[in-house]
Amino acid sequence: MEYVGEHLLPGILGRTFVALAFAAAVVSVIAYYLAEKQDSTSFKKLGRIAFYAHITGVLGLVLSLFYLLLSHYFEYDYVWKHSSLDLEQRFVFSAFWEGQEGSFILWLFWQAILGGILVFTAKKWENYTMMVFAAVQAFLASMILGVFPGGIRIGSSPFVLMRETADNLGLPWTQIPDYLEKFPAFMDGSGLNPLLQNYWMTIHPPVLFLGFASTLVPFAFAIAALLKGDLKSWVKATLPWAFFSVGILGLGILMGGAWAYEALSFGGFWAWDPVENSSLVPWITMVGGAHLLLVYRNKKSGLGAAFFMNILTFVLILYSTFLTRSGVLGDSSVHAFVDLGLSGQLLIYLLFFTLIAFGLLIWRYKELPKSKTEDDLSSREFWLFIGSLVLLISAFQIIFSTSIPVLNRLFGPEGWIALMEEEMAPPLDAIEHYNSFQLPFAILIALFIAVGQFLRYGKTKAKSFWKNISLSLAISIVVTALFAQLYSFWSNGLYLALLFTGFFAAFSNLYYWLVQGRGKFSFAGSSVAHLGFALLLVGALISNGKQETISQSKVFLSEDLPANENALMEQGDSIALGNYTAVFEGLKQEGNKQFYEVNYFDEPGQSSANFKLEPFLLMSDEMGPTPNPDTRHFWDKDIYTHVTYSSYLEPTTGDGYGKEAEVKLREGDTAIYRSHFVVFDSLKVRAGINDSTGEMERLTLTGVGRVINAMGQEFKISPTYQLEGEILSHEDAYLEEAGFKFRFADIDTETNQVIIKAWTKLDENEKPFIVMKAIVFPMINILWLGSILMVLGSFIAVWQRIKQA
Amino acid sequence: MKKTHIAIIIVIAVAIGAIITTINDASTYVGFAKAQEVPGTKYTVIGYLDKEAAMDYNAKANTFVFTAIDKEGEKSKVFYNQPKPQDFERSEEITMKGFATDSAFVAEEILMKCPSKYNEENQIAGYETYQD
Numbered sequence: 001m002e003y004v005g006e007h008l009l010p011g012i013l014g015r016t017f018v019a020l021a022f023a024a025a026v027v028s029v030i031a032y033y034l035a036e037k038q039d040s041t042s043f044k045k046l047g048r049i050a051f052y053a054h055i056t057g058v059l060g061l062v063l064s065l066f067y068l069l070l071s072h073y074f075e076y077d078y079v080w081k082h083s084s085l086d087l088e089q090r091f092v093f094s095a096f097w098e099g100q101e102g103s104f105i106l107w108l109f110w111q112a113i114l115g116g117i118l119v120f121t122a123k124k125w126e127n128y129t130m131m132v133f134a135a136v137q138a139f140l141a142s143m144i145l146g147v148f149p150g151g152i153r154i155g156s157s158p159f160v161l162m163r164e165t166a167d168n169l170g171l172p173w174t175q176i177p178d179y180l181e182k183f184p185a186f187m188d189g190s191g192l193n194p195l196l197q198n199y200w201m202t203i204h205p206p207v208l209f210l211g212f213a214s215t216l217v218p219f220a221f222a223i224a225a226l227l228k229g230d231l232k233s234w235v236k237a238t239l240p241w242a243f244f245s246v247g248i249l250g251l252g253i254l255m256g257g258a259w260a261y262e263a264l265s266f267g268g269f270w271a272w273d274p275v276e277n278s279s280l281v282p283w284i285t286m287v288g289g290a291h292l293l294l295v296y297r298n299k300k301s302g303l304g305a306a307f308f309m310n311i312l313t314f315v316l317i318l319y320s321t322f323l324t325r326s327g328v329l330g331d332s333s334v335h336a337f338v339d340l341g342l343s344g345q346l347l348i349y350l351l352f353f354t355l356i357a358f359g360l361l362i363w364r365y366k367e368l369p370k371s372k373t374e375d376d377l378s379s380r381e382f383w384l385f386i387g388s389l390v391l392l393i394s395a396f397q398i399i400f401s402t403s404i405p406v407l408n409r410l411f412g413p414e415g416w417i418a419l420m421e422e423e424m425a426p427p428l429d430a431i432e433h434y435n436s437f438q439l440p441f442a443i444l445i446a447l448f449i450a451v452g453q454f455l456r457y458g459k460t461k462a463k464s465f466w467k468n469i470s471l472s473l474a475i476s477i478v479v480t481a482l483f484a485q486l487y488s489f490w491s492n493g494l495y496l497a498l499l500f501t502g503f504f505a506a507f508s509n510l511y512y513w514l515v516q517g518r519g520k521f522s523f524a525g526s527s528v529a530h531l532g533f534a535l536l537l538v539g540a541l542i543s544n545g546k547q548e549t550i551s552q553s554k555v556f557l558s559e560d561l562p563a564n565e566n567a568l569m570e571q572g573d574s575i576a577l578g579n580y581t582a583v584f585e586g587l588k589q590e591g592n593k594q595f596y597e598v599n600y601f602d603e604p605g606q607s608s609a610n611f612k613l614e615p616f617l618l619m620s621d622e623m624g625p626t627p628n629p630d631t632r633h634f635w636d637k638d639i640y641t642h643v644t645y646s647s648y649l650e651p652t653t654g655d656g657y658g659k660e661a662e663v664k665l666r667e668g669d670t671a672i673y674r675s676h677f678v679v680f681d682s683l684k685v686r687a688g689i690n691d692s693t694g695e696m697e698r699l700t701l702t703g704v705g706r707v708i709n710a711m712g713q714e715f716k717i718s719p720t721y722q723l724e725g726e727i728l729s730h731e732d733a734y735l736e737e738a739g740f741k742f743r744f745a746d747i748d749t750e751t752n753q754v755i756i757k758a759w760t761k762l763d764e765n766e767k768p769f770i771v772m773k774a775i776v777f778p779m780i781n782i783l784w785l786g787s788i789l790m791v792l793g794s795f796i797a798v799w800q801r802i803k804q805a
Numbered sequence: 806m807k808k809t810h811i812a813i814i815i816v817i818a819v820a821i822g823a824i825i826t827t828i829n830d831a832s833t834y835v836g837f838a839k840a841q842e843v844p845g846t847k848y849t850v851i852g853y854l855d856k857e858a859a860m861d862y863n864a865k866a867n868t869f870v871f872t873a874i875d876k877e878g879e880k881s882k883v884f885y886n887q888p889k890p891q892d893f894e895r896s897e898e899i900t901m902k903g904f905a906t907d908s909a910f911v912a913e914e915i916l917m918k919c920p921s922k923y924n925e926e927n928q929i930a931g932y933e934t935y936q937d
Contacts, residue, residue: 374807385812389816393816393819393823397827404827423833423834425831426831428902433826437826568867624895645864645888645891647864663857663859664857671859673859674861753857769864
């Protein structure tokens with residue numbers, strides 16, 4: 001059968017490029033392996049050519065998918081699901097990587113680019129590092145193959161047509177040659193999720209995936225070293241890559257936090273959500289791995305640990321991929337990908353590299369050089385090692401708690417080995433759970449950062465050490481006392497400790513750079529990165545630990561219930577929000593956004609507002625109303641507000657009734673509506689038959705019922721439903737005393753229930769209102785400043801290492 | 806014994822501590838019946854909205870009451886002392902963290918899962934939980 005109007009060529013090209021990328025990667029693995037084994041330049045050449053072919057395939061499939069998206073070829077499933085005609089051109093990138101397949105491609109793309117760089121820079125490491133790269137790429141490319149050899153599904157292709165998807169295969173419309181013209185559904189796609197139509201979605205995923213991709217380089221070097229048995233010289237080549245990875249992955253994670261804070265209403269920048277955690281954990285181990293490489297380069301010790309951490313980082317990236325994409329997180333995270341049925345394939349990918357990598361490390365373990373002397377307690381290497389252990393255990397704690405759904409699959413009542421009688425659910429108070437561990441770890445890390453720069457490799461003289469840290473110690477005690485006083489930290493020992501060690505780390509690194517390094521650029525990298533990380537900790541501590549919800553409801557329900565953190569604001573009324581007097585002025589509709597204007601005054605009765613915030617609800621058919629925050633930034637605090645409810649969302653009838661409710665009832669059933677019992681006693685059916693034709697002309701259904709109020713008074717109601725020909729009409733029942741209106745809305749023929757709708761007369765003087773949450777985040781700018789410095793410092797460090805190497 | 810060995814032993818001890826704490830902190834997925842056996846103890850119940858029962862949100866009194874049906878089919882009235890989550894009617898599944906009382910389940914936190922299309926979200930952008 002010939003289908004009309006389909007554009008098959010770009011799809012065929014796309015699939016061909018996927019096949020090329022996959023096959024060339026496999027060839028490259030084999031060729032590079034033989035090149036090393038036989039020391040053959042011709043195999044090396046073949047390996048390179050195959051990898052170039054792989055890069056060509058990747059670029060080709062990227063362009064094919066862009067072409068499909070830009071041309072609006074909605075016969076393609078991916079295009080239909082992730083874009084629409086009215087999607088602005090600038091969001092085509094967001095549409096590209098919105099879906100799982102597209103984000104695999106993004107990842108594939110970055111690794112292809114990094115692999116291409118490595119071909120030219122890896123020198124004697126080329127054969128094995130490129131072999132690892134090509135192997136990882138082969139696995140990744142297989143995720144978008146979308147083939148079914150022998151009924152087994154391998155990958156999910158973004159180039160599949162709507163009529164070819166498993167959901168649609170065999171449906172009657174797929175047999176209609178001109179289905180594209182016949183069905184309006186194919187004229188336009190279902191569109192990009194409106195939440196993702198902002199610039200964060202354009203810039204955040206590429207950075208994050210470059211971060212993921214960058215962890216492959218140290219992994220590839222470590223595996224190459226283990227394979228070759230050349231266990232030492234990889235360290236120097238890996239160092240700049242390791243710090244690049246720290247910088248770029250850190251940037252990606254922080255951008256995610258900034259996005260959540262600026263544009264999503266999660267009420268903060270970090271929520272310990274499983275998806276956030278699974279990108280944070282590899283970053284933590286990467287930081288440890290990079291520092292262990294430094295230890296080995298300077299002191300020739302701790303090589304085993306350096307191997308372990310760098311391998312572990314990539315394994316954790318694979319594990320995170322498995323967690324977020326296999327659907328295993330299901331109940332515990334709301335923003336994991338939808339399950340594409342690739343979990344088996346993802347598991348093989350994870351286990352393959354995990355087993356080979358750690359297997360190799362165990363195999364070579366005896367050959368690793370052991371240092372004969374013990375590290376001195378005053379040496380830098382000892383404390384770098386301890387610091388890495390703290391990072392490792394911090395990462396372990398986060399990933400273990402995040403893995404509860406995996407534990408359920410393995411050991412739950414329906415699991416592989418049924419050890420547990422009940423399924424575990426994530427901790428009830430996730431933030432408290434994570435903080436109880438991560439806070440002490442952060443204190444230790446900050447302390448190590450503070451003193452680390454002044455410890456020497458080998459041995460440190462006590463006198464010069466104390467001399468170097470004394471000034472920053474003194475300053476940080478004063479500053480800590482000041483902040484503790486300002487933000488009342490005295491009562492919480494752990495918070496106070498982190499505040500102090502954080503400031504100490506910041507000042508001592510500043511001192512190291514400005515005084516010891518005389519502010520020279522060549523000293524800047526590590527100092528600025530450490531200064532940034534220290535400020536990040538301090539900023540996170542103050543802004544989160546001392547956040548204050550200034551919207552408090554005045555309604556008191558019960559002692560045990562958590563205090564309500566939302567304020568009801570009627571239009572035009574002033575209400576106290578913290579030190580401000582706030583007035584909800586009204587609604588402003590712009591496109592699909594409902595802006596709620598709220599003015600903030602310093603004093604009640606002031607003539608002009610200090611500032612105005614406009615949190616909005618994004619209205620969309622697919623997602624309903626979605627709150628977006630609006631934040632007022634001051635140098636020392638942010639006021640973050642979002643609308644949690646709005647009276648404009650309540651459906652109202654034309655005649656001034658609202659508070660709609662709908663119930664399905666059978667004869668004899670009782671429902672409760674606004675403190676009244678509604679009893680449905682009986683159903684009266686009258687049919688008007690046309691005498692001459694014998695056909696039914698009119699059907700009248702009357703629901704006879706009672707409404708009983710709290711005092712026990714009964715009122716009879718009998719709403720009526722009438723079908724005359726094709727014309728449906730309702731005769732509603734009114735209950736003046738309570739202001740209710742009841743409608744016999746419909747009848748459910750499957751369950752034999754009647755559908756009754758109820759409304760209440762709205763008070764005409766009742767003003768529109770919103771329910772809003774307002775949080776003050778003090779000193780959050782320290783957090784952002786720290787983030788920027790940390791990333792900047794990491795890249796300066798990379799640049800210095802490249803210059804050294 | 807070397808200092809590094811001592812450090813590693815400490816690390817292993819903390820790791821075991823982390824495992825035990827996680828298992829202790831973890832709640833369990835239960836049905837309403839189980840939650841009612843021990844009123845006041847916090848549980849996580851997964852269920853769905855009973856669309857046949859009335860749902861009432863009163864913004865001024867700050868009460869939201871609805872009826873949920875858990876996976877075992879048990880119905881319970883649920884109190885939620887927060888604004889009604891956006892698009893609550895369309896939820897497919899509701900995860901409620903809270904405790905049972907003699908008359909109703911009091912949810913302190915509610916997470917919703919919406920029909921597949923809305924959920925098919927990218928890691929970073931997730932719609933929605935309603936998290937407070």
